[in-house]
Amino acid sequence: MVDVCTYQKTKFKGLDAVVLENERVRAVILPEYGGKMVSFFDKVVDYEWLSQTDQSILDIPPKEADFSDYDLSGFDEIFTSLDRSLSDRKDIPAHGEVWTLPWAYNATNDGVALQVHHPELPYTLKKRICLHSDGLKIKYEAVNQSEEPLPFLWTPHALLNAGDSAEIEVPDGMTHMIKVEKEQMGSPGSTHSNSVFTKHTGETNGVETKKRASIERFSFTQPLTEGWCSLVQPHINRKLTYHFSEAKVPYLGVSKIKGRKQKVALVPCTCDSQEVNGKGNTEAISSIPAQDSCTWTFSMNISKL
Template identity: 35%
Template sequence: MKKGTFKGLEAIILENEHLKAVVLPDFGGKVASFYDKKADYEWFYQAKVEQLPMPHYGSTFGEYTPSGFNDLFPGVDEGPHPINNRKVPDHGEVWSMVWEVDEKLDNGVTLEVKSPVFPYILKKTITLLDDGLEVRYRATNTGEAPFAYIWAPSILLNMNEHTQIEVPEDCNEIISIEPDNEHLGAWGSRHPFPITQSKDTKEEIDLSKMAPKEARNVEKFYFATRLSSGWCRAVQKDINKALYYSFDPDKIPFLAVFKNHGGWLGDYNFSLQPSTGMYDDVYVANKIDRVAKIAPESEDLWIFRITVEELN
């Protein structure tokens, strides 16, 4: 671990023979860059700016150059929280807050943030491995009532015509959560995965692949059932590698996919989002029991790993 700067902000740099990761404690504790030295490839989507603007609490996510790996917590959509009806900001609280550096490690760092509105403390230890990145989370409920939350990693990845996503075999149906989409239809529309038919053009579409940037659309969907296996992969055949996400499906039982074909901010990127809740809105998720809960004065622990794999 060493100190440095990244796009004008103070950074913690984790580096070994194979990989380099850049952490920005003041910008939501985000992992801003994940660079594969051997492939000479940046996995994380980079905002095309020389200076990253610093968000403030409650900022709108899309106004602050979305890029890299941000934690979304305690919800994703802006809206009321079931514990006290106080507003959860857009994409949650913690991505726009300053995280305190709690402990420095040889190959990692522990960061911590405390909500000014809700009764929780979120801590994470980011460790650079020989073949990837491990993040260990600890969410503590400091209140006297159960605390509902959605956590998801918003990891915006670079993509091109070679990009493909892979998921467990039983992930064979999706639910669209975009308000309206030319191919997937209205919010709540269900489709088989990976092959479906466009609602608009009636053409066959492979949802595991990406449309060109010229499509100018956005897709976000959840797989319809709880996960029985805790993994998903982003495959880049052009560099003969994949980014493999692994996690405990008992802790993180849902999976969403976000694909931005130039339709949001003009960017071209995508995100695989394992999640502790469904449909992004923590108030709704709590109503339908698709959400994680921490008992009063207790804590939840979970581990999320990213591994760089060579394709066979």
């Protein structure tokens, strides 16, 4: 089967957008809003995998913006330097700034290529998105233009729609998680079995449901044994699987958002954010050598149950 992908420009909630589409999937990207992907649509079952904003117009955040103060829908790139000494600024947000910056872009023979250069730190982040019959693949390259190693963290922050019967799947051996932030369930640092997520996300699991949206964030306590994780959706008979290299992206977190609609974020990461932020363990940090680059790939694949 030949994957024929079309490329077109359009508008999405007031912003310039790029649409990639083939017979089975469609993706919409906003280059000027941090290269954000705002739609990943399964045409076979007429289903939108990415959460959608209720806003009629999207405002681009300023580069010093707090991630949690702006639109959390869709798929944002979280890339940040962990070495504040490379900049005169010491207030670089924990989620980095590439999600707020405009990305240069151009069409390719199989999709779109985007890149962003940090205005104050010596790095460039590039990504090339291409569709295939069952999803998409993103090829990343982070370039360090400094004379010193560049420690960094990368994670794909994709907020997914989740039906009441949704479950997650993870590789064998991923059995325990640690609570990241205090919301409804447990306290920071408390441990849980992964059954808290393999149960139906629509269940309260013994926790009182509030009218306002609540967030539960967990991180697996051990590195990934294989480079994948999945969101299973029985109500549409479909599964979305992320694929990546466990050698380069060895850690996994999970977030559940309960509100008017259920949402889940599967959060593979290049380093253990709890070790970095909580314990200052520099051995847990990924790093790019001076005047060098680092590459990795990330795929989103749809399959039938």
